[in-house]
Amino acid sequence: MLSKEQKNSPEIFSVSQLNRSAKFSLEKKFNDVWVKGEISEFTNYRQSGHWYFTLKDENSSISCVMFKFKNSYLKNIPEIGDEIVLKGKLSLFEAQGKYQFIAESLDYAGEGDLLKAFENLKNKLLKEGLFDKSFKKEIPELPMHIGVVTSPSGAVIQDIKNVLERRAPLTRIILSPSLVQGDKAENEIINALTILQEFNKKENLDLIIIARGGGSLEDLWCFNSEKIARKIYALEIPVISAIGHETDFTICDLVSDLRAPTPSAAAEIASQTHSQIVDNIENLEKVISISIKNYLEAKNESFRDTFNVLKKINFNLDQKIFKIDESFNKVVFLQRERFSSKRLKLIKKRTSLRDKNPLIKLSNQKANLKSKKLIFKNVFNNVLSNKKTSFDTLSSKLLAFSPLSVLSRGYTISTKNDELLDKTELSKGDEILTRTQRSHIYSKITKIDEIK
Secondary structure, eight states: OOOHHHHHSSOOOOHHHHHHHHHHHHHHHSSSEEEEEEEEEEEEOTTTOOEEEEEEOSSOEEEEEEOHHHHTTOSSOOOTTOEEEEEEEEEEETTTTEEEEEEEEEEEHHHHHHHHHHHHHHHHHHHHTTTOGGGOOOOOSSOSEEEEEEOTTSHHHHHHHHHHHHHOTTOEEEEEEOOOSSTTHHHHHHHHHHHHHHHHHHSOOOEEEEEEOOOOTTTTGGGGOHHHHHHHHHOSSOEEEEESSTTOOOHHHHHSSEEOSSHHHHHHHHTHHHHHHHHHHHHHHHHHHHHHHHHHHHHHHHHHHHHHHHHHTTSOOHHHHHHHHHHHHHHHHHHHHHTHHHHHHHHHHHHHHHHHHHHHHHHHHHHHHHHHHHHHHHHHHHHHHHHHHHHHHHHHHHHHHSHHHHHTTTOOEEEETTEEGGGSOOOTTOEEEEEOSSOEEEEEOOOOOOOO
């Protein structure tokens, strides 16, 4: 039975209805929230990839979750004790009636403060219409005067100059130097833009490029200035922003008329039409040269055919033929005269190239000869060494079999009439010669004992 108070109540919620209503209210009111704190508990469910953790400060804590499709973009997994900044929404887990924070982005505390400031300024300027495409100025197709705001000592200005000199050599570059990092950079960038603005009153500037190399969020922070954004927005000159690398975005990029991923890319965009015109001129030059060549060849063939026909007709047309040849030569001369400057330029390039190639060929041949000389020297030394070793071996063997070698060991050799004693008959009174290593001994036999 319902009580009287229950009967008079306008509505009685079930637990599920109450939790669902509370969830709807929380998500509606706290849909885009930034929260900062320290991680006190952290669980990474590897199977699902979701992160569940607790964020606390000195007085309170809140349960948080960051799903896989959001945390997979982060480079590092946070740890307990990390100071972080979360962006997301407050929700309620209906099954248990517990509310939690659902994180959509995670940044470490220092960088997170900067990102929050960036988002706040971006939203402010977006509402004011500073980023609207309708206010963007068109980038000129053939900019001849380009102002550049960057550091005069960095590699950026050299990269821009190299690209423009190669693709648009007639373009004039005006550098308005400025710091591109640090506390003083904001005022220097604004001052550099003001200088270009004043220069534009005397000599028209077609385009401004604001450029800097890559860096951390802190390094690029001066380009997230509201003053710089409003200065760029107020300029009458089109602006290309080339700050950092392709993945870096600043307020300067958003308010400029065009964003380039790198400083070199900005220079390529500015010189794109220049480069196309140069290519078109070169292509037209080739087409004209081929057309003239074909025309002259056709005329030559036509004159030759006419000459042959007239020659077959046995009339005295020598003078007419001479006039035809003279006219033909005149046409050829006029055509050659018309394109002499271009042909002269081509001949100079070919001559330069031809002069260079023999040097390279001679250098290669010289290196090859030097290598062969070294190989020949090594082979000759190896052969000579082997022959010497072989000669020493044979000399040792010959010396070992020499009778003189036997004498060096203390033995003697006795002969009678240059014959060994074993090979001749001996008698008492015979004279014999005994040889040692250093002397000849002449002696006479006084006694002979036979060995039995």
